[in-house]
């Protein structure tokens with residue numbers, strides 16, 4: 598039985614053109630700044646997000662960590678959303694390693710952190726009791742909110758808000774290019790509103806490893822030092838960068854296919870009476886859904902799907918996530934929906950609903 602793996606867009610395998618690029622990449626020691634392939638990737642990445650400089654890091658988690666510690670000193674405070682990846686899924690790295698405090702604000706279903714909540718969270722810098730608020734972190738697309746893309750007007754508003762208060766804005770843009778493709782814009786018009794961005798090469802863009810941090814040159818110099826500190830400086834990592842170049846040059850536009858497949862999956866799921874899903878939240882490659890009350894548990898559905906060769910992930914509180922990506926086509930979605938029909942029928946029998 599073939600597996601249709603919808604657990605994440607991180608499961609993508611490199612394309613044939615990436616494998617060729619990896620094999621042929623000119624290499625050097627990047628700690629001396631001498632890996633020509635990394636230098637090319639970093640220049641290309643900086644250009645694609647309209648920033649002065651960029652840095653290749655191992656993962657999105659390392660990218661966000663380097664960015665937060667490059668913006669903040671020990672004791673500074675960062676405003677993060679309660680549903681953000683930085684706050685929930687990065688082992689508290691900025692606190693553990695950088696002494697940075699997270700000040701958590703609520704996240705709206707559209708991925709926004711309400712401006713009035715941000716305003717209430719900003720500390721008074723002239724009061725020695727209080728930590729210093731330094732940074733606001735946004736996430737685009739927003740993973741736990743179902744891959745929604747932040748509205749451009751919201752990004753503008755946060756930028757103005759931060760400027761008025763002397764704060765910086767960092768974007769966890771793990772899926773930045775999904776946001777850009779979904780909104781029919783280029784990544785620069787999103788990143789123009791933030792001081793720094795992290796984006797992943799190894800999700801929908803299908804590179805095997807790697808993320809980019811970008812910002813102004815002084816910020817990237819600080820981030821480079823932090824990368825060293827956490828042991829993330831690599832040597833002939835041009836073999837990683839080579840795939841990253843292909844990711845940026847060949848894999849951005851095709852994200853539209855993933856979005857179309859996610860929509861097809863979401864609409865198919867919505868047609869099952871046992872499934873609860875907000876179709877408005879399905880804007881990119883992520884589909885989050887749950888079971889209607891009384892229709893069974895998320896764990897049972899995930900297992901019943903796995904038994905039929907379809908892998909999806911549990912997100913807690915009954916939520917299930919499926920992510921489309923390179924390697925998944927429309928016929929896989931049809932098969933996944935057939936598997937869902939069978940799995941839901943099995944759950945119905947178990948619950949005596951048939």
Ligand code: TLP
Pocket residue numbers: 604605606607655656657658659682683686736738739740769771772797799808
């Ligand atoms: N997200 C992974 C898991 O960690 C949940 C996934 O499968 O979606 N920011 C965002 C918004 C992310 O979704 C992720 C990865 C990261 C950062 C971290 O990237 P990596 O996994 O490269 O450290």
